[in-house]
Amino acid sequence: xxxxxxxxxxxxxxxxxxxxxxxxxxxxxxxxxxxxxxxxxxxxxxxxxxxxxxxxxxxxxxxxxxxxxxxxxxxxxxxxxxxxxxxxxxxxxxxxxxxxxxxxxxxxxxxxxxxxxxxxxxxxxxxxxxxxxxxxxxxxxxxxxxxxxxxxxxxxxxxxxxxxxxxxxxxxxxxxxxxxxxxxxxxxxxxxxxxxxxxxxxxxxxxxxxxxxxxxxxxxxxxxxxxxxxxxxxxxxxxxxxxxxxxxxxxxxxxxxxxxxxxxxxxxxxxxxxxxxxxxxxxxxxxxxxxxxxxxxxxxxxxxxxxxxxxxxxxxxxxxxxxxxxxxxxxxxxxxxxxxxxxxxxxxxxxxxxxxxxxxxxxxxxxxxxxxxxxxxxxxxxxxxxxxxxxxxxxxxxxxxxxxxxxxxxxxxxxxxxxxxxxxxxxxxxxxxxxxxxxxxxxxxxxxxxxxxxxxxxxxxxxxxxxxxxxxxxxxxxxxxxxxxxxxxxxxxxxxxxxxxxxxxxxxxxxxxxxxxxxxxxxxxxxxxxxxxxxxxxxxxxxxxxxxxxxxxxxxxxxxxxxxxxxxxxxxxxxxxxxxxxxxxxxxxxxxxxxxxxxxxxxxxxxxxxxxxxxxxxxxxxxxxxxxxxxxxxxxxxxxxxxxxxxxxxxxxxxxxxxxxxxxxxxxxxxxxxxxxxxxxxxxxxxxxxxxxxxxxxxxxxxxxxxxxxxxxxxxxxxxxxxxxxxxxxxxxxxxxxxxxxxxxxxxxxxxxxxxxxxxxxxxxxxxxxxxxxxxxxxxxxxxxxxxxxxxxxxxxxxxxxxxxxxxxxxxxxxxxxxxxxxxxxxxxxxxxxxxxxxxxxxxxxxxxxxxxxxxxxxxxxxxxxxxxxxxxxxxxxxxxxxxxxxxxxxxxxxxxxxxxxxxxxxx
RNA sequence: GCGGGCGUGGCGGAAUGGUAGACGCAGCGGACUCAAAAUCCGCCGUCCUCACGGACAUGUCGGUUCGAGUCCGACCGCCCGCACCA
Numbered sequence: 001x002x003x004x005x006x007x008x009x010x011x012x013x014x015x016x017x018x019x020x021x022x023x024x025x026x027x028x029x030x031x032x033x034x035x036x037x038x039x040x041x042x043x044x045x046x047x048x049x050x051x052x053x054x055x056x057x058x059x060x061x062x063x064x065x066x067x068x069x070x071x072x073x074x075x076x077x078x079x080x081x082x083x084x085x086x087x088x089x090x091x092x093x094x095x096x097x098x099x100x101x102x103x104x105x106x107x108x109x110x111x112x113x114x115x116x117x118x119x120x121x122x123x124x125x126x127x128x129x130x131x132x133x134x135x136x137x138x139x140x141x142x143x144x145x146x147x148x149x150x151x152x153x154x155x156x157x158x159x160x161x162x163x164x165x166x167x168x169x170x171x172x173x174x175x176x177x178x179x180x181x182x183x184x185x186x187x188x189x190x191x192x193x194x195x196x197x198x199x200x201x202x203x204x205x206x207x208x209x210x211x212x213x214x215x216x217x218x219x220x221x222x223x224x225x226x227x228x229x230x231x232x233x234x235x236x237x238x239x240x241x242x243x244x245x246x247x248x249x250x251x252x253x254x255x256x257x258x259x260x261x262x263x264x265x266x267x268x269x270x271x272x273x274x275x276x277x278x279x280x281x282x283x284x285x286x287x288x289x290x291x292x293x294x295x296x297x298x299x300x301x302x303x304x305x306x307x308x309x310x311x312x313x314x315x316x317x318x319x320x321x322x323x324x325x326x327x328x329x330x331x332x333x334x335x336x337x338x339x340x341x342x343x344x345x346x347x348x349x350x351x352x353x354x355x356x357x358x359x360x361x362x363x364x365x366x367x368x369x370x371x372x373x374x375x376x377x378x379x380x381x382x383x384x385x386x387x388x389x390x391x392x393x394x395x396x397x398x399x400x401x402x403x404x405x406x407x408x409x410x411x412x413x414x415x416x417x418x419x420x421x422x423x424x425x426x427x428x429x430x431x432x433x434x435x436x437x438x439x440x441x442x443x444x445x446x447x448x449x450x451x452x453x454x455x456x457x458x459x460x461x462x463x464x465x466x467x468x469x470x471x472x473x474x475x476x477x478x479x480x481x482x483x484x485x486x487x488x489x490x491x492x493x494x495x496x497x498x499x500x501x502x503x504x505x506x507x508x509x510x511x512x513x514x515x516x517x518x519x520x521x522x523x524x525x526x527x528x529x530x531x532x533x534x535x536x537x538x539x540x541x542x543x544x545x546x547x548x549x550x551x552x553x554x555x556x557x558x559x560x561x562x563x564x565x566x567x568x569x570x571x572x573x574x575x576x577x578x579x580x581x582x583x584x585x586x587x588x589x590x591x592x593x594x595x596x597x598x599x600x601x602x603x604x605x606x607x608x609x610x611x612x613x614x615x616x617x618x619x620x621x622x623x624x625x626x627x628x629x630x631x632x633x634x635x636x637x638x639x640x641x642x643x644x645x646x647x648x649x650x651x652x653x654x655x656x657x658x659x660x661x662x663x664x665x666x667x668x669x670x671x672x673x674x675x676x677x678x679x680x681x682x683x684x685x686x687x688x689x690x691x692x693x694x695x696x697x698x699x700x701x702x703x704x705x706x707x708x709x710x711x712x713x714x715x716x717x718x719x720x721x722x723x724x725x726x727x728x729x730x731x732x733x734x735x736x737x738x739x740x741x742x743x744x745x746x747x748x749x750x751x752x753x754x755x756x757x758x759x760x761x762x763x764x765x766x767x768x769x770x771x772x773x774x775x776x777x778x779x780x781x782x783x784x785x786x787x788x789x790x791x792x793x794x795x796x797x798x799x800x801x802x803x804x805x806x807x808x809x810x811x812x813x814x815x816x817x818x819x820x821x822x823x824x825x826x827x828x829x830x831x832x833x834x835x836x837x838x839x840x841x842x843x844x845x846x847x848x849x850x851x852x853x854x855x856x857x858x859x860x861x862x863x864x865x866x867x868x869x870x871x872x873x874x875x876x877x878x879x880x881x882x883x884x885x886x887x888x889x890x891x892x893x894x895x896x897x898x899x900x901x902x903x904x905x906x907x908x
Numbered sequence: 909g910c911g912g913g914c915g916u917g918g919c920g921g922a923a924u925g926g927u928a929g930a931c932g933c934a935g936c937g938g939a940c941u942c943a944a945a946a947u948c949c950g951c952c953g954u955c956c957u958c959a960c961g962g963a964c965a966u967g968u969c970g971g972u973u974c975g976a977g978u979c980c981g982a983c984c985g986c987c988c989g990c991a992c993c994a
Contacts, residue, residue: 263912263989270911270990277994298994311994351992377992387994395909396992471993590989696932698920705920709933716946717932723947766921770931777931780948850927855975857927881961895974901926905974 051722051816053686060815061164069830070111070166072122074562074573083119084577085111086557086616088585088593091128092152092174096159098625098668098706099586101678102694105809106622106765107584108165109695112808113760115166116834122577124560125160125167127153129176130549134483138515145483146511149176159679163687164811166830171563175552180559181485182506183568184551189488189499190607196242199497202476203315203380206234211519212480213238233315233337238478239487239545243599247272247470249613250598259618261701264590271591273471275299278455279384280464282310282360285369289321294360294372297383297469301458302450305438306390306411308401310360311353311375313385319374322356329354329374336376351400352376363463364439375400381473391428398428411438412446475596477548482513482521484546492533492540501534507542520544553593554600557583557615567609574610583616590621620763623703625694629663629674637673645708665705676706688810689715695809696769717773718813721806724779725799725817729792741785742794743845748778749798750842753835756805765809772805796821804835851876852903853885861902869896876902 064070076082087107090100111123127149134145153174160167173180191197205214207224214224214231224231243250251272254265277299284292294310312318314336323330332354353376359369370388377396378387391401392410401408408424412433419436435441435450440457444450458464478487486507488500500507510528513521522528522544533540555568557580562573578601597615604610630638632653643651643660651660668675681690693714697704738746752775759768779798785791800821807814807829818829844865849872851859859879863872873894876882886904893905 266912267989273990273993275993296994300994375992377994379993382993390994394994396994399992469993587988696920702914702920707920707933710920713933720947764922767931770922773931848927852926852975855926855973860927893974895926897926901975903926903974 050726051719051813053688053718053812056816057162057164057687057812060812061161063815063828064164064166064830065169067828067831069828070115070121070123071168071170072120074565074570075576076120078120080118080120082122082577083111083114083582084122084557084580085114085582086124086560086580086584088583088589089126089128089553089556090156091131091133092149092156093133094152094155096156096678098676098678098694100160101163101690102622102625102700102704103584103586104160104163104165105691105694106620106700107582108163108167108691108811109760109765109808110582110584111166112811112830113834115830116804116807116832118833121166122171122560123165123167124171124563125165125169126172126556126560126563127156127174127176128549128553128556129153129174130181130484130546130552132481132483135481135515144511146176149174149483159682162679162682163691166811171560173559173563175485175549175556176483178506178508180556181552182508183559184485184547184555185488185500185505185507186502187555187568187604187607187609188547188551189502189505190609191241191603192499194603194607196245196603196606197239198242199237199239201235201237202240203233204236204238204476206232206236208232209518213478230338236478238476239489240474240476241551241599241603243475243596244470244472246599246602247274247472248468249602250472250595253598253614257614257617257619260616261619261621264587264594264619264621267590268595271472271595275469275471277301277467277469278458278464279467280363280458282363282388284372285359285361288318288356288358289324291318291321294318294386295384296386296388297467298388299469300390300393300447300451301454301464302435302438302441302444302446303390303393303411304362304364304388304454305441306392306409307362307370307388308391308397308406308408309371309373309389311373311378311387311389311400313378313380314374314376315380316374316378316385318358318372318386319356322358322374326356329356332374336374351396351403353400353404355404363458363461371406373400373404382471383469392424393428393430395428395430398424398426402426409437411436411441475548475550475599477551478545479548480520480523480544481546482509482515484549485552486522487543487545487547489543490531490533490540491543492536492538494538495533495535495540497543498533498535498540504534522546550592550596551600554596555604557597558601558604558610569604569609571609571611574612578610578612579615579617582618582620584620584622586624587621594619620701622700623698624667625706626665626703627668627674627676627706628665629672631661631663633658633661637671639673640676640708667703668706681711685711685715686718686812688718688813692717692769692810695765697766699764699766701763717776718810721776721802721813722817724776724783724802725820727783728799728821729787729795731796732789732793735790735793738790738794739788741782742788742790745778745782745791745794745798746841747844748775749794749801750837750839752778752805753801753837754839754842757834757837760808769809772802775802775805801835803829804832807832847899849876849899850901851879851882852901853882854906855903858882858885865899869898872896872898873902876904 085107087103107123111121115121129149134149137143137148138145175181188197207214207227207229209227209229210224213236251269251274254269257265277297278301279295279297280301282294282296284294294312296310314333319329319333323333353373356372356374358372360372362368362370378385389397389400391398391406391408393412398408410422410424412429413419413422413436414429414431414433433446435444435446441450441453444453455466486509488505488507490498490500492498510525513525515521517524529542529544531540531542532538558569558574558578561577562570601610601615602613605613627640630640630643630651632638638653638660642654644654645651651662652658653660666672666674678690689711693711694704696714697710752771755771756768759765759771779795779802782791782795782798799817803814803817803821811830815829846862847865848860848862850857851861859881861875861879863875873896877886886906889906891904892907895903
């Protein structure tokens with residue numbers, strides 16, 4: 001798809017940009033050949049572009065690559081300060097989408113800007129390549145997951161390269177490559193040795209049709225998201241990483257992440273969920289199945305005198321013991337087990353219980369006993385899996401008590417209430433109050449004073465103690481999947497779970513697998529799992545589970561520092577490059593990925609692989625890319641390509657002209673068909689257009705709407721900038737003095753440098769774009785002024801500056817501008833420094849001061865910058881409109897803010 | 909229920925307590941053109957006024973201040989995250 005008639009052939013020496021002869025004007029025919037070669041879908045605005053992105057973009061991409069502009073060493077010795085920019089690496093789903101374009105453009109702006117500021121910038125790219133979609137493709141289309149994945153990677157790599165990202169492609173890797181996941185196996189074995197990984201039984205969501213464990217997010221309305229089968233709870237032996245060992249640290253260290261968004265830190269803090277309370281033991285009146293007591297966790301031990309019942313989770317050992325001898329209990333437990341754990345299921349599920357007939361003794365009240373219920377709302381995973389019910393002061397307990405007609409004794413009296421008539425109706429009271437009906441706690445303030453008093457009493461009696469409890473649970477990493485990193489363990493009947501010796505790593509996935517049966521193909525494989533025990537040599541079985549793919553993404557940023565190392569990472573390289581200075585990605589990873597990576601980094605440091613605790617010093621979370629959705633009269637979703645927007649805001653179906661309903665702008669999704677293919681946009685308008693538009697529309701942390709009009713506007717602006725460069729005057733020597741138009745232009749130039757720099761530092765790229773628009777307007781104004789040598793020189797300075805300022809955002813155009821401005825230079829703009837603003841040149845000569853009377857704007861005066869207060873006030877009073885407002889009034893106070901405002905306060 | 913965020917023209921948005929609406933999109937008018945596109949110039953919050961100018965205006969109500977989109981309080985609306993977490 002060349003533009004042969006117009007663009008010159010590539011200069012043989014690609015390293016010499018001066019030899020590019022970038023754009024031929026004059027002798028070449030301006031319209032004909034281009035029009036013939038333009039894409040058929042090109043908009044009319046593209047019919048006569050002066051800047052030919054079709055030839056320029058690939059040409060500059062080759063030039064950058066040939067010169068190795070974006071490559072850095074694992075352990076550089078050039079003495080430059082380091083800067084590690086990373087965007088969340090993509091899952092190779094098939095093609096890139098607009099979310100990728102936005103994400104990688106944001107990162108590239110940072111990378112190119114920091115590089116120009118003199119940093120050695122590491123900006124790598126790789127592939128989060130394991131995952132379920134590859135297996136789905138295998139089942140649905142018979143493609144091998146590896147084939148599917150590697151093909152997608154090839155496609156998406158090409159698309160990313162066409163975006164002109166300043167990536168160090170020499171660092172590329174895919175997590176599905178044994179050269180990566182083998183090291184992950186080694187890391188796991190190190191974690192195992194350090195006591196940070198262990199195998200234990202746990203309850204999981206089990207899909208009986210697919211024969212696999214489901215994550216909570218994969219359970220929809222109590223059914224498996226793929227099979228639609230009713231999900232069961234099942235006890236399975238699984239591998240866990242002990243993230244809870246770091247709960248305290250992961251929470252405390254959030255305070256130090258001052259370059260993270262506040263809301264991400266809050267979400268993590270909530271997820272870790274620290275609470276303070278007490279653990280205490282209730283003795284059973286009579287033992288059952290060898291169990292003589294129940295341990296309970298509570299955050300409100302002060303309300304113990306308000307106890308009405310004790311409830312245990314259906315999975316609690318005592319429930320099992322009771323069920324062994326009670327058909328009713330067994331049936332209830334079975335019913336709970338078949339219940340989904342999804343949010344929807346939980347929300348709609350009524351509180352239900354089963355009275356075991358057992359009773360427990362109260363720790364404080366001699367002789368008092370309470371019934372023990374099995375209750376569906378008690379979670380085995382949180383606390384101890386048992387609670388004491390205090391219905392007066394806990395809404396869930398109250399709902400339960402009302403359903404089963406259990407007593408509701410109040411023990412905390414709200415301020416201003418009289419204890420005589422106080423009773424709980426249908427709303428539990430969980431606020432601050434005064435203790436009543438509570439023996440030795442009576443009169444204390446609850447919970448502040450009463451809670452420690454209750455804990456002290458429990459400790460004195462030896463039945464409980466104050467504890468800190470965490471919501472965070474250990475990270476279950478076992479998945480019954482083929483397309484993941486094999487867990488490097490061998491199960492031996494005699495020796496138990498034996499780690500694969502380091503020398504035998506990597507444990508490779510077998511290629512010859514079938515997907516025709518449900519369940520895990522690794523488990524079905526005829527030979528793969530049958531191995532000798534590394535310890536005793538007897539026949540043994542390989543672990544056929546693979547790691548959760550979140551493990552793969554928990555250390556990839558460290559691997560990027562030394563991607564070809566024989567070890568998981570080189571200590572020198574990670575010590576140099578970590579932490580990531582700027583990490584950029586979607587808010588959807590605010591909790592799991594970022595928390596796992598923070599934990600894993602600590603684990604890497606504990607096992608000697610790295611030396612930092614926090615992987616990401618700075619985090620930026622971008623918004624989504626949205627688009628209008630369209631529906632035909634029959635309700636079918638229509639893609640934007642099938643719809644024509646009318647000037648009056650309505651839309652019709654292309655071809656038929658049938659009316660189309662325009663829906664609100666929402667996240668691009670395949671189901672709503674409101675997606676726009678970045679590849680098509682880049683082919684039609686160029687990468688710089690796509691980059692400029694995703695940056696210009698709004699602040700990057702908010703959702704942005706993709707519109708054709710916006711993209712076309714970005715395209716027009718690119719053409720406009722290049723026209724300014726083409727019509728530049730010949731350069732000359734630095735003049736001795738500058739006239740007014742030249743001084744104005746130089747002021748605009750140096751103000752633009754300062755303003756764009758500030759906006760880039762602030763991540764307000766939309767403001768940087770606006771400042772560049774203003775700067776372009778100033779250049780256009782200078783072009784209209786009468787020509788003069790000093791103005792010509794100032795225009796040259798402005799255009800050179802303009803090229804540099806747009807270079808992080810539109811790097812191809814910037815190179816083309818730079819090469820055109822400096823046709824003899826053997827330099828790439830990508831290697832040029834960022835411009836520096838001269839405050840003296842940026843300073844204003846005159847300034848407009850607003851004049852208010854009683855805070856209302858009445859006029860404005862134009863004064864010299866250095867004018868003293870008396871001069872400014874005199875000018876202000878003289879301003880006709882101000883004078884009129886002050887006429888006959890007595891000024892009692894004059895406010896003067898230099899350079900800004902005058903305000904006269906008048907009497908009466 | 910708990911936690912957080914956000915309300916500014918037709919739209920996206922800008923604004924260290926100091927001329928609200930920068931900049932862009934859309935729209936309107938004009939120039940160029942046989943015509944259209946492209947390009948260039950101008951207008952563009954609402955109301956009153958021929959105009960000069962004035963009044964109103966940043967979700968609502970109140971407060972602090974010479975001065976509030978910005979700070980404080982209450983309320984309304986929308987969005988997001990977490991959630992039988994004891």
